[in-house]
Amino acid sequence: MAFTRRKTLGQWLPLIALAAACGMGGAQAQDQYPSKPIRVIVPYPAGGGTDIIARLIGVQLSQRLGQAVVVENKPGASGILGNDTVAKAPGDGYTVLMGITTVVQIPALYKKVPYKLGDLAPVSQVAKSADLLMVPRSSGVTTLEQFVQQAKAAPGKFNFGSYGNATSSHMNGERFKQKAGIDITHIPYQGSGPEMAAMLGGQLTLAFVDATAAYPHIKSDKINILAVTGAQRHPALPQVPTMTEAGYPGLEANGWFGMFVPAATPKAIVDKLGAEVSSIVKTPELNKRLTEMGLIAVGSLPDDFKAQIDKDAAHWKSVVEAAKISMD
Known part of the structure; x- marks a missing residue:
């Protein structure tokens, strides 16, 4: 009996050694990360805000x-x-996505998504x-409640403009209609630029206009x-209340x-990338560039971003x- 156990152990020893070697190899690969160029995929055309931010971060990364760090534009759908x-x-840390809010909105908008x-x-x-909620100055409306009362009376x-069907501004407009109990017509535009021009x-x-497009015009007399949407007031508009403060949570x-x-990426690599990106975002140089784009720099770590993703997906x-919004 003892002989059998020794023989069985002898058969297993090479496999145990191999498994240990593989484990050490995996850990070593993570320690050496990165050992080759990193691709940053931007799912939108070159020249837009997502592309610009990806390239700014890519240089410092x-x-x-x-x-x-090579930025590749893969627009579509x-x-x-x-x-x-x-x-x-592959979950190896060499393919990174620079995404936007639509990442968490798409599963609710489409019945069939390939991932x-x-x-x-x-x-x-x-x-x-x-999103900044605005009206023409010629309307004489200076508060959100004034607009609501006028809309209820007629x-x-x-109407309300958005920067496209099924975008955040469209959804914000529909949620506002529901909360205010008003009947206003949605007019979608092909982007924030044309929408801002129409306003x-x-x-x-x-109109619900994205802050990045509205930023050059926030002091316009028109x-x-x-x-503003969001949980806090916008730093560039400290006098403007949030929708919640204005009475419409x-x-x-x-x-x-x-x-x-990719989800299969080892946590050690995810954490390393997260720490580097967080540090980059908090540099004076990038913080300034983001502010100039009308954005609010964050630079969160992976766990904090995961919590935000879960919250936003449900919202x-x-x-x-x-609102019964669908892209199918």
């Missing part, structure tokens, strides 16, 4: 890690193509934004900014830019379901 590229990439939200591991929330007369041109009676979610890697799903 390359300097810190000692490897090239409202960001789904680029998101899916990263979700299906799951859980296929992506949060690395860092880089920056957050807000159902269907007023300045007096073609809209109300608009009155009545409120339920629009506390911010838009954001954030980095992700946007509830808005989509209540």
Whole structure:
């Protein structure tokens, strides 16, 4: 009997040694990360805000890690193509996604998505934004309650602009309609630029405009900014109340830019990337650039970003379901 046990142990020893070697090899690979160039996938065209932020971070990340960081634009299907590229990439830390809020909105908007939200591991929330709710100054409206009273007195007369169907501004507008009990017509535009131009041109009676597009115009004498979405007031507009402060809660979610890697990526690599990105975002140089874009720098670590993702996914799903918004 003893002989049999010794023989069995002898058979297992090579396998145990092999497993230990593999484990040491995996740990060593993580310690050496990165050992080759890193791809940052941007699921939108070059030149936009997401692309600019990815390239700003990429330059500093390359300097810190000692490897090239290459930004690749993979636009298509409202960001789904680029998101899916990263979700299906090897979990080795060499394929990173620079995503935006749509990452958590897409699962609620489409019945069929080629990946799951859980296929992506949060690395860092880089920056957050807000929608500014504004009216033409010529309207004479200076408070949100004034607009609500006018809209209630004339159902269907007023409209609200958004920077596109099923975007955060569309969802915020629908949630506002529900909270205020008003009937206003949604007018979607192909982006914040055309939407802002329509507001300045007096073609809209109300609009939820992304802060990045509105930032150069926040002091314009052609608009009155009545409120901002998000949980806090915007640093550039400290006098403007949040939607909650103005009496209409339920629009506390911010838009954001954030980095992700495939879910199979080892935690040690996720944490290393998160720490580097967080440190970069908090440098005076990048903080200044983000502020100039109308954004609020964040630079969170992976666990904090994960908590925000979970919260936002539930929020946007509830808005989509209540307003019956769908992209199918």
